[in-house]
Amino acid sequence: MKQHTPFILILFFSVNLIVCLAVNAQEFSLGVKAGPIMSLSVIADKFDREAFSQQLKFGYGGGGLISFPLKDNYYFVVEGGLSQRGRRILSNDDTWTNISTYYFADASMLLRKSFPFQLKQNIPSKWFINVGPHISYWMGGKGKIGTTKFQDYKIVFDPMPVQPPGTGADFDKMYYSDINRWLFGVDIGVGFVAPLRRKQKIMTELRFTSGHTFYGDTNSAQWRTLGFSDNLRANEKFLTLSAAYIFEFNIKEGKMGKSNKDKEMKRKSVKKRR
Structure with missing residues (x-):
């Protein structure tokens, strides 16, 4: 719990900030985003890393975002969505391959600094940098394991049960016990933001996420064949390339426009009566 304390504190203060901004905001942006993910599982202990080869695993993710402008081209951005990530691990002198696919619910809270530039003539754009905490909830997963032939399996978040005599072996399950389903990073x-039309923009971003939390322990993943166990004392590092479509809103402008329209209608009504 101690290793998660900084992230929990950041989450607490971020939620309070979101509430304050949402109540008082006159300007904000809403958007949807999606893109591919390239992830790498990094085993913590050097000795264990020598027994496993860690390779890239490709996935994807998508979700929504809300952005609040602050002062001096700073923004506070909140994102939420779903993603598919995972691990590709080789063991037993690289003769066995275990490809795991994980499903996550994700949330990010970012402080963004933007810098204006001209993408083309008469196309004012912005590039930006951002940083903030990332939180994932591990919902489930599946995988396949083997040498030349592979066995598909479903991930079960329970210790491996004792196999009753005379029953068929459950080779289609990989049992995960003593794991962390909340992952912090x-x-x-x-990235950069470019205008499409009035109040609509497109955004592209390259993001690196450094995982802080281990998936589990050294022997957290158990498969019944050959007493296989996977090393989950590892965290994830992943790159995301995403594109987002963004809509801007200005409540103050809307109120002013409505007020001006009401005044114009009143003036026309007075003229008609005269």
Whole structure:
């Protein structure tokens, strides 16, 4: 619990900030985003890393975002969504391959600094950098394991049960016990925003996420064949390339426009009566 304390404090203060901004905001942006993910599982202990080869695993993710402008081209951005990530691990002198696919619910809270630039003539744009905490909830997963032939399996978040005599072996399950389903990390990203039409923009971002929390312990993943166990004392590092479509809103402008329209209608009504 101690290793998560800084992230929990950041989450607490961020939620309070979101509430304050949402109540008082006159300007904000809403958007949807999606893109591919390239992840790498990093085993913590050097000795264990020598027994496993860690390779890239490709996935994808998507979700929504809300952005609040602050002063001096700073923004506070909140994101939420779903993603598919995972691990690709080789063991037994690289003769066995275990490809795991994980499903997550994700949330990020980012402080963003923007810098104006001209993408083309008469196209004012902005590039930005951002940083903030990343939180994932591990919902489930699946995978396949083998040498030349592979066995598909479903991930079960329970200790491996004792196999009753005379029953079929459950080779289609990988049992995960003593794991962390809440995973904490840090996001660092760079990107740019370009206008499409009035109050609509497109955004592209390259983001690196450094995981802080281990998936589990050294022997947390158990498969019944050959007494196989996977090393989950590892955290994840992943790159995301995303594109977002953004809509801007200005409540103050809307109120002013409505007020001016009401005044114009009143003036026309007075003229008609005269």
